[in-house]
Amino acid sequence: MVVDDLKKIDIATGSEADKLAATIKNALDKKHLLVIIGRCSVDYEGRGKSRLESGDRIVIVKQDGSVLVHRPVGFAPVNWQPGSARITIRVTGGRGLELVSVRASPREILRVVFEDVYIVIVGFGLSDAGEFTMYVDEEELKNIIEKEPSLVEEGLRIVEREYRIGDFYVDFYAKDKMNNDVLIEVKDEKAGVGSVVQLYKYLLEAQRRNMKVRGILVSVGFSREAAMLAEKLGIKRVEINPKEIYAKYIEEKRTGEKSLERFFSGKNDN
Structure with a gap:
């Protein structure tokens, strides 16, 4: 559904994995901002290896392909992948969702497997030309x-x-x-x-x-x-x-x- 007072936001909920996957794929294909809140595990392989066991997370995919995985607390992502990566989404055999971000050089793979998706938020047509100034003192x-x-x-x-x-x-x-x-x-x-x-x-x-x-x-x-x-x-x-x-x-x-x-x-x- 589209929230009337936020014309640039689309929200999807529900338990139908195929529909959620289609919403996410459409957002990825069109390079929209994507926020997925759900219960997931995360695996990383590249310059090292890591495994993050299942928990409630906020996964953000930005318009440039950057992926950030946040816990419900703390300001820093627990896992992340830079932009310019290839990102895919699929429905798993257990009817969950698997989001995979693959970076070519250096070769890095970030795999997020959702057991349950609580909400998917898509931001489309977003732009930000504001200059950010932050100086080390x-x-x-x-x-x-x-x-x-x-x-x-x-x-x-x-x-x-x-x-x-x-x-x-x-x-x-x-x-x-x-x-x-x-x-x-x-x-x-x-x-x-x-x-x-x-x-x-x-x-x-x-x-x-x-x-x-x-x-x-x-x-x-x-x-x-x-x-x-x-x-x-x-x-x-x-x-x-x-x-x-x-x-x-x-x-x-x-x-x-x-x-x-x-x-x-x-x-x-x-």
Whole structure:
């Protein structure tokens, strides 16, 4: 049936597996958003193997073919499959439903077997062009860098965070692969001349203390003037994309895969 006040939503209920399968197949063929709530078990095979025993779940198939399996509690999916997968639905011998998502490369198979389907919701003609802006803040950036200093520079080793030099505190005191002293400042907004001058003051103070030191300024971007001044003063620039870093950081925490490196780009290696 179609809900009158939600013209883009179609809802199917009932115990007839053939009709539910037809509704789901039609949604998959037309690349509609699909939500299935029911009792199911889930098997995954690909980069590893997993088995999720039977339970009440919410299965979401998005318009790009992404599949997410949610428990009734918690914000993160317990199983998922990226978009661009081939998805099929069939009625099982026990008159349940089997939804299979197959990803070609890397080869991954997500199999969801429903013992009982409570409701099927289809969203059609849905669109979303709104821009989503989410930025990792300065403290989170520092936490990421502290855990993975090689994101800033290969061979870098953090010695101390919030390192005091005279009357100043620099974000990081580190050692590079040649065991040279390095001072690092991190900015969660576009760096201007003031940011470069700030780090240069720290470097001068360190040099007065006979440290063989160089500076690295990590920022989401650099003004033209800041970039020119950094080059003139011998300060290395590392530009980051905080929105993508945050998304990848969350993904890494979930999967354990390392994928952050490509969001850090070193410039003006001096």
